[in-house]
Amino acid sequence: EAQVTQNPRYLIxxxxxxxxxxxxxxxxxxxxxxxxxxxGLGLRQIYYSMNVEVTDxxxxxxxxxxxxxxxxxxxxxxxxxxPNQTSLYFxxxxxxxxxxxHGYTFGSGTRLTxx
Amino acid sequence: EDKVVQSPLSLVVHEGDTVTLNCSYEVTNxxxxxxxKQEKKAPTFLFMLTSSGIEKKSGRLSSILDKKELFxxxxxxxxxxxxxxxYLCAVFIYVKTSYDKVIFGPxxxxxxIP
Numbered sequence: 001e002a003q004v005t006q007n008p009r010y011l012i013x014x015x016x017x018x019x020x021x022x023x024x025x026x027x028x029x030x031x032x033x034x035x036x037x038x039x040g041l042g043l044r045q046i047y048y049s050m051n052v053e054v055t056d057x058x059x060x061x062x063x064x065x066x067x068x069x070x071x072x073x074x075x076x077x078x079x080x081x082x083p084n085q086t087s088l089y090f091x092x093x094x095x096x097x098x099x100x101x102h103g104y105t106f107g108s109g110t111r112l113t114x115x
Numbered sequence: 116e117d118k119v120v121q122s123p124l125s126l127v128v129h130e131g132d133t134v135t136l137n138c139s140y141e142v143t144n145x146x147x148x149x150x151x152k153q154e155k156k157a158p159t160f161l162f163m164l165t166s167s168g169i170e171k172k173s174g175r176l177s178s179i180l181d182k183k184e185l186f187x188x189x190x191x192x193x194x195x196x197x198x199x200x201x202y203l204c205a206v207f208i209y210v211k212t213s214y215d216k217v218i219f220g221p222x223x224x225x226x227x228i229p
Contacts, residue, residue, distance in 0.1 A: 035219075042119070042203065042219035043158075056214065090157060100207040101149045101217040106157035
């Protein structure tokens with residue numbers, strides 16, 4: 001089954017404790033992206049990747065890192081999480097030609113709480 | 116600054132009602148407008164609109180784009196409880212070479228009560 005797998009689904013952590021949210025897709029998609037969703041603000045792009053070793057900042061990259069060493073994986077790293085990073089996170093992937101949103105496959109989401 | 120605005124932000128209707136959700140946008144380098152449905156999990160794609168005045172239809176849902184007035188509407192007729200969800204409007208824009216992006220609105224939360 002074609003899918004984007006995010007782990008974990010839920011995470012409660014403490015301020016300053018480094019964490020990684022994993023994202024893996026099995027569709028050989030070139031394009032991958034991370035979003036955070038907050039009430040009243042919709043989804044905002046954190047980072048995106050056009051292909052292996054090609055990543056760039058989205059609209060809200062502060063406090064986050066990503067890497068794209070393999071085509072299928074695009075982990076999101078929070079080196080020193082803070083409470084303002086409490087949010088619902090989505091990973092999405094698509095073919096490069098479909099990155100206009102209509103071809104997105106979203107992961108199931110990770111609900112992160114930083115206390 | 117590029118932005119997408121949706122109204123209303125929340126709506127409660129009775130089964131069988133018809134609803135209209137609104138989306139307006141102010142962006143540079145517009146490429147397309149998208150509608151998604153989100154039911155407590157990941158958004159699922161509904162429509163992509165690129166041309167003004169051409170209605171897209173899928174069952175009881177339909178949508179149309181007005182590129183002159185910079186807005187779109189999503190209509191749902193004969194609503195059912197299964198239509199309860201957050202409806203997201205998004206706009207795909209060109210930013211620079213090798214970078215274009217999708218900007219999402221805040222969403223309209225629709226609740227359909229029996």
